[in-house]
Amino acid sequence: MSSRRDINILQIDFDTNPETASTLPSTTYYDHHWFELEKRHIFRQSWRCVGHVNDIPDDGDYLTVSIVDHPVFVLRCEDGSIRAFHNVCKHRAHPLFTESRGRLKSKLITCPYHAWAYDRSGLLHSAPHCESIRGFDKSAIQLDALKVESIMGFIFVNHNLDADPLAPQxxxxxxxxxxxxxxxxxxxxxxxxxxxxxxxxxxxxxxxxxxxxxxxxxxxxxxxxxxxxxxxxxxxxxxxxxxxxxxxxxxxxxxxxxxxxxxxxxxxxxxxxxxxxxxxxxxxxxxxxxxxxxxxxxxxxxxxxxxxxxxxxxxxxxxxxxxxxxxxxxxxxxxxxxxxxxxxxxxxxxxxxxxxxxxxxxxxxxxxxxxxxxxxxxxxxxx
Ligand code: FES
Ligand SMILES: [Fe+2]
Known part of the structure; x- marks a missing residue:
């Protein structure tokens, strides 16, 4: 016999007519499997407002947020553009920024753990002692970017680089x-x-x-x-x-x-x-x-x-x-x-x-x- 959770998830339907519809089942508000689906298919596919352009007004200003369990950072670049990346170092996954906001002290984004340094396009610029590591191809290492859009001055990011632009929607x-x-x-x-x-x-x-x-x-x-x-x-x-x-x-x-x-x-x-x-x-x-x-x-x-x-x-x-x-x-x-x-x-x-x-x-x-x-x-x- 199925548990109540199984019944809800396997037999879920939804009435598109608001005047006759009922809510999603209560299970969808506490079931961990359902939430995993939401993480993957909603929060990694949708636009999230992470702040305002004037939260990071100057070159090198950054802010960090987490989108569920995905830490990301948003950075103001020299040319005035705003870029967003996963806040995760490609070496051993330490966050590149541990503060909620701040300003870069150099042109590079340097990981506090072993000092791998990335440029503002996300490319690995240097890694201490990498020349003595066999087959280490610095040029193949790059931070993962997020899509960025600014609307009414508010910054939105999206994990999905192929996502439809938000503004027309x-x-x-x-x-x-x-x-x-x-x-x-x-x-x-x-x-x-x-x-x-x-x-x-x-x-x-x-x-x-x-x-x-x-x-x-x-x-x-x-x-x-x-x-x-x-x-x-x-x-x-x-x-x-x-x-x-x-x-x-x-x-x-x-x-x-x-x-x-x-x-x-x-x-x-x-x-x-x-x-x-x-x-x-x-x-x-x-x-x-x-x-x-x-x-x-x-x-x-x-x-x-x-x-x-x-x-x-x-x-x-x-x-x-x-x-x-x-x-x-x-x-x-x-x-x-x-x-x-x-x-x-x-x-x-x-x-x-x-x-x-x-x-x-x-x-x-x-x-x-x-x-x-x-x-x-x-x-x-x-x-
Ligand atoms: S985890 Fe970032 S340099 Fe090692
Ligand atoms: Fe209320």
Whole structure:
């Protein structure tokens, strides 16, 4: 007889109609085999936002991130270009950079373990004593590169060098966002807060992508945003949700005299694990990356960017609200859900999607599940 896990994985299906569909099975939120498939077919194939061009403004500046279990680094080069490589030395796999960010002290990238040195195109330049090693062909050794794209000033990387460019896939959302903030590539990091969450990355994404839970779980948020104006739109690999904020509310007050568009709260999601959040009443944007680190753990990074790298009074209030109130409220919700997903009494839940796509409609969550299923459907054992 099959175990419950076997049944879920071997017999998985997915209804593409959001109005009649149910979620992916709960097993997909904690099964290690399923997560291995996601690592291979989602995270090594998709675009990940790793920072902003002004995080590495000058020649030799670098930053490091891990995409699940793959450490990578992004480097500003002499010609102004940005390159990305696996942060793994070709000798014995030590990371080339061990800090989260910094600046190269020379033209070369030198491994701290045995001092193999690479140039900025990734070619091995020198290895101590290599001339006495039989058959050692320095020219055959090169760091593995990642594909890089910069959109609205944000840097995206992709393990798959043949991946389709990201910009055309999300251009409607980018156009809308840049209409509000046309000079995002000139913004600078002002604040950042991280949460290590005991939950699968999809669980964090599910919670981000619907506001059905806002009324019961975020009392101040529904006072801030007029839910009658809230809408959710999902298309391709992106979604857009938001509404108009009230000037006076219990979350934080906005300056008087703002236009409706300046009071718009927006979350622009880009598959698989980033969203950009517009701060109403302020020239500030946050990137919200919810990177899987293991089957049931997610590293969430919420970073706010402003024109001068400073928070004004309104954006400081918003940042406080997100980092101290809304963020912790959501972390508690998804960690509680993660526990519930293990219960034998839960298998999959019905999406709440109404024909009018009201503020509470969960069609953007259905989109996320559909994208996961599409990326894995040909690799599910038994399919
Ligand atoms: S591991 Fe990098 S030089 Fe040995
Ligand atoms: Fe929430």
């Amino acid at each position: 999300i251009s409607p959302g980018v156009e809308r966002l840049t209409r509000r903030l046309p000079d995002l590539e000139n913004f600078h990091l002002a604040e950042s807060v991280t949460f290590d969450i005991a939950a699968n990355w999809k669980n964090v994404g599910d919670n981000l992508l619907e506001c059905y839970h806002c009324q019961p779980a975020h009392r101040a948020f529904v006072d801030l945003v007029d839910m009658d104006t809230y809408s959710v739109e999902a298309s391709g690999i992106w979604s857009w949700q938001g509404g108009i904020c009230r000037t006076e509310n219990s979350a934080y007050n906005l300056p008087a005299g703002l236009t409706e568009s300046e009071r718009e709260f927006v979350t622009f999601y880009v598959w698989p694990d980033v969203a950009f959040i517009l701060f109403p009443g302020s020239r500030a944007i946050a990137s919200f990356v919810f990177g899987a680190t293991a089957t049931e753990s997610t590293h969430q990074v919420f970073s706010v960017y402003t024109p001068d790298g400073e928070l004004d009074q309104t954006s400081r209030e918003i940042y406080r609200y997100f980092s101290e109130v809304l963020g912790p409220e959501d972390v508690a919700l998804v960690e509680n859900v993660q526990k519930g997903l293990h219960s034998t009494s839960y298998h999959r839940g019905r999406f709440f999607v109404d024909p009018a796509r009201s503020y509470y409609s969960e069609h953007a969550v259905h989109q996320l599940h559909g994208l996961v299923f599409d990326h894995l459907r040909n690799f599910i054992p038994g399919s």
